[in-house]
Amino acid sequence: MRDPYCTEGRPDPQIVSGAPRLPESATERAMTIRKPYLLYLGDAPDNLAIKMAQGVLDWRPDWCLAQWRRAGAGVALKLPEMTPEAAADQGAGTLVVGVVNAGGVLPEDWIDDLRRALEAGLDIAAGMHVRLRDVSDLGEVAARLGRTLTDLRVPDRSFSxxxxxxxxxxxxxxIGTDCSVGKKYAALxxxxxxxxxxxxxxxxxxxQTGRLIAERGVAVDAVPADxxxxxxxxxxxxxxxxHWxxxxxxxxxxxxSFAGVTLGLLHGxxxxxxxxxxxxxxxRMRGVDAALPxxxxxxxxxxAMGRLTNADIAPAGICINTAALSEADARDTLRxxxxxHGLPATDPIRFGVESVVAELLR
Structure with missing residues (x-):
């Protein structure tokens, strides 16, 4: 059984084909990242670690040319394997670091790979907390070669x-019971x-992954708490x-670890x-010794928390990632x-979101 949220399998194309419409608000500036992408997986150990690469592939497959992995990588995407030189020869524009990890840091042994990608002719986009230009000499190399470094997690403006x-x-x-449970996929x-x-x-x-998919937005976990x-x-x-x-x-x-980010987002x-x-x-919750709520x-x-800024807040439904369950067990779980809870419940990738949409529009 494939996991449509964070494994090699892709969601049902009837659900995710095409691209989300981009917001037209004057408050947002679209990013310009050269396409197609070479998705860099490094030596990622598991499927959750490459959820950024998987998300881009699931929702923007036409932008993804190939993958590049280090020896020892424990996972792969359903894409051809290419070096940065081969990808550049095939027209790739940007190496996208498609891995997320605790703290959003860039491992030391990946830096040579990123330098190699720049030398091959590729720009780089990454969603780490560290700025690419501040890592070793990547900023100097990019400037010398005329390459662009895009930090998907770093805000490009200040906020009130x-x-x-x-x-x-x-x-x-x-809203999630935990991290990495499908909130982005449900929203899309x-x-x-x-x-x-x-x-x-x-x-x-x-x-960061949502920003890459929509080419707009802000990574709120990189915004100062206030x-x-x-x-x-x-x-x-x-x-x-x-308008919704x-x-x-x-x-x-x-x-x-992350309740503060969730609360700020809820209030705003x-x-x-x-x-x-x-x-x-x-x-248990991912990465910590805490029971799942x-x-x-x-x-x-x-x-209770949401009423601070919207007294009329109300639940509209439940989206459950049933990929680890048989279809019969999945339907029993949703039922x-x-x-x-007296709310529509669905797996948005496996069964669609029509029931939740109907509740929203009711």
Missing amino acids: TGKGTRRPGKRVLT ALERGLRAAGADADFRATG FIAGAAEWLCPAADPD DVVEGQGSLFHP AQPDRFVVCHEPTRT TIAQVIETTL AAEDS
Whole structure:
């Protein structure tokens, strides 16, 4: 059984084919990254480590030419293997570092590979917290060769503090029981589902992978804590009363490492509705020794915290990553969630999002 969120398999093309519409707001500037991409996996040990590369491949397959891995890599994408020299000969424009890791650091033994990519004629885009130009001599090499370094996680502007003022337009935020449970995929699927239902909707990226997919947005985990809510307000400003901003969630309100980012995003996004995202086989939160909260706990806490900036906040549905389950078990899990919480429950990749979209538009 493939995992459509973070493995080699791709989601159902009926659900994810095509590209999310780009926001037209004057508050955002589109990034310009040369295509197609050579996706660099380094020596990533598992599928969750390459979720950035997998996400770009799933949602922008036409932009992805090949992959490049180090010896010892434990995973691969369904792409040809190429060196940077071969990829450049085939027309590649940018080496995308498609790996995420704890703390967003760039391993020392990858630096020679990135230097080699620059020498081969490629630009580099990465989503690490460290700035590429500050790593060893990469900035000097890029400047000498006329290459572009794009830091997807580093904000390209400053933000004000959040004000909490109610603003027109509708917003839905994906909220997780944990990290890496499918919040981005759920948001992208919801944006597409809303548009298919005739609604005016835009995906609002809040992480490095989402920014690469949408070519817009802000990685809120790289924004100083005092300004996260303000960054979210900038990202989804006042809009037409019938317009939906579908805001990509980050972290979890229950995660000891990342709850602060999640809370700031919740207050700034000021969502009218939220969708809980969950992975049913986990018992502990990723990367820490903390128990996974229940869906009910997440709904209760999100309502309590979210009412600070939107007194009318309400849940709209539950998106569960059932990739590890058989179809029968998946349907039983979704049915149980619906019965327990009185909300539509679905796997957005496996079964679509029509039921949640219907609830949003009800």
